[in-house]
Amino acid sequence: MSQENQDAALAPVAKTVRRDGRASAMVVSGVVAAVLAVAAMAIPVPYVVESPGPAINTIGNVGGQPVISVTGHNSFPAQSGTLDLTTVHMIGGLPDSEINIFQALQGWLTPSDSIYPAELIYPPGTSQEAVNSENSAAMTGSQENATAAAFKALGIDYQTVLAIASVPSDGASAGILKPDDVLLTIDGKPVTGLPAIQKVLADGRGAPVAVTVRRAGADKSVQITPRAGTDGKYLLGIALQNKFTFPFKVDITLSNIGGPSAGMMFALGIMDTLTRGELTGGKHFAGTGTIDPGGDVGAIGGIAQKMVGARNNGADYFLAPAANCGDVVGHVPNGLHVVKVATLKEAYAAVTAIGTGKDSATLPTCK
Numbered sequence: 001m002s003q004e005n006q007d008a009a010l011a012p013v014a015k016t017v018r019r020d021g022r023a024s025a026m027v028v029s030g031v032v033a034a035v036l037a038v039a040a041m042a043i044p045v046p047y048v049v050e051s052p053g054p055a056i057n058t059i060g061n062v063g064g065q066p067v068i069s070v071t072g073h074n075s076f077p078a079q080s081g082t083l084d085l086t087t088v089h090m091i092g093g094l095p096d097s098e099i100n101i102f103q104a105l106q107g108w109l110t111p112s113d114s115i116y117p118a119e120l121i122y123p124p125g126t127s128q129e130a131v132n133s134e135n136s137a138a139m140t141g142s143q144e145n146a147t148a149a150a151f152k153a154l155g156i157d158y159q160t161v162l163a164i165a166s167v168p169s170d171g172a173s174a175g176i177l178k179p180d181d182v183l184l185t186i187d188g189k190p191v192t193g194l195p196a197i198q199k200v201l202a203d204g205r206g207a208p209v210a211v212t213v214r215r216a217g218a219d220k221s222v223q224i225t226p227r228a229g230t231d232g233k234y235l236l237g238i239a240l241q242n243k244f245t246f247p248f249k250v251d252i253t254l255s256n257i258g259g260p261s262a263g264m265m266f267a268l269g270i271m272d273t274l275t276r277g278e279l280t281g282g283k284h285f286a287g288t289g290t291i292d293p294g295g296d297v298g299a300i301g302g303i304a305q306k307m308v309g310a311r312n313n314g315a316d317y318f319l320a321p322a323a324n325c326g327d328v329v330g331h332v333p334n335g336l337h338v339v340k341v342a343t344l345k346e347a348y349a350a351v352t353a354i355g356t357g358k359d360s361a362t363l364p365t366c367k
Helices: 003-010 021-042 101-109 128-154 194-204 263-273 303-312 322-328 344-355
Strands: 047-057 068-071 082-091 114-117 159-166 182-186 209-215 218-224 239-245 249-252 284-287 317-321 337-341
Touching: 047 101, 047 303, 068 263, 082 263, 082 303, 101 114, 128 239, 128 249, 128 263, 128 344, 159 182, 182 194, 194 209, 263 284, 263 317, 263 344, 284 303, 284 344, 303 317, 303 322, 317 322, 317 344, 322 337, 337 344
Parallel strands: 082 284, 284 317, 317 337
Antiparallel strands: 047 082, 047 114, 068 249, 159 239, 182 209, 209 218
16 A cells, blocks of 8 residues: 555545434424523413411410410410411412412412402502501401400400591592591481491481581581492491400400401400310311401301311311301312301300310201
């Protein structure tokens, strides 16, 4: 072999690599998909997801402090048993709590969650601050109503008046009545409650009425011309609230929880704290429901999630408002017995019965 041929044989052979267009397309598609996925995660969707929230024992302690404490009267803190209030965790629908499509899909696919269009939960333009303020006010009101209802059930006297909570700027009383005015009479008749006001307005058929209020300690009489609402009823254009004067102090200490739905469980907790013995008999109860000063239990939202949260926290028995029975049926977790109640008296009787060993199957339930 010649030197020339040897050199040629030892020289590296140049290879031609043919690029596959399909591989390049796949790479580009993968990058585009990743970008779109990231973009989808960043774009909010107008939905609200409700999921089970924590359950808190109203006759227990939180952060080393009792949830319910009493000053100025004998009290008997529970040594055993549980009366859990239940909650719902909500995300989405607000500027500070938006969710993306993946979170919405997760809500749809999670059996214990519920998902709703945001407009069904929050009016357009609602802010997180407004929701927090409303929930905080509702929680304060539920605690006062719970104290009043518990005192009434126990035969403890207290004083109450009907006061103005707010006066809408476009209502009949704008510029005439003020927040915190205490209503005394309407057309000379004592204001004993909302029905008394509604009767006078209905009888007057829109005629001006004389209203006497107590403002800053002094009585003041004014004249107001009611306006017909969308349902045809005549209105003064005010929002009302009960103001109570209790003979001793009941404090309820909770943070980061709002709304009125814990009212019934607060009332039961107060009754247990003010009476000797263990109301629960050492058993684990949970429940939900609004309460009014007269002891009537009202409907709430998210009861399916609240029952799951109660069972997850170990509850065996759940007190549900009778008005919520349609939402209870078909959503009761295994091992949880639901008792239907319409009043605080019924709820107290149910806890007492089960706590003393009565078969819970004999108590009313949702069917």
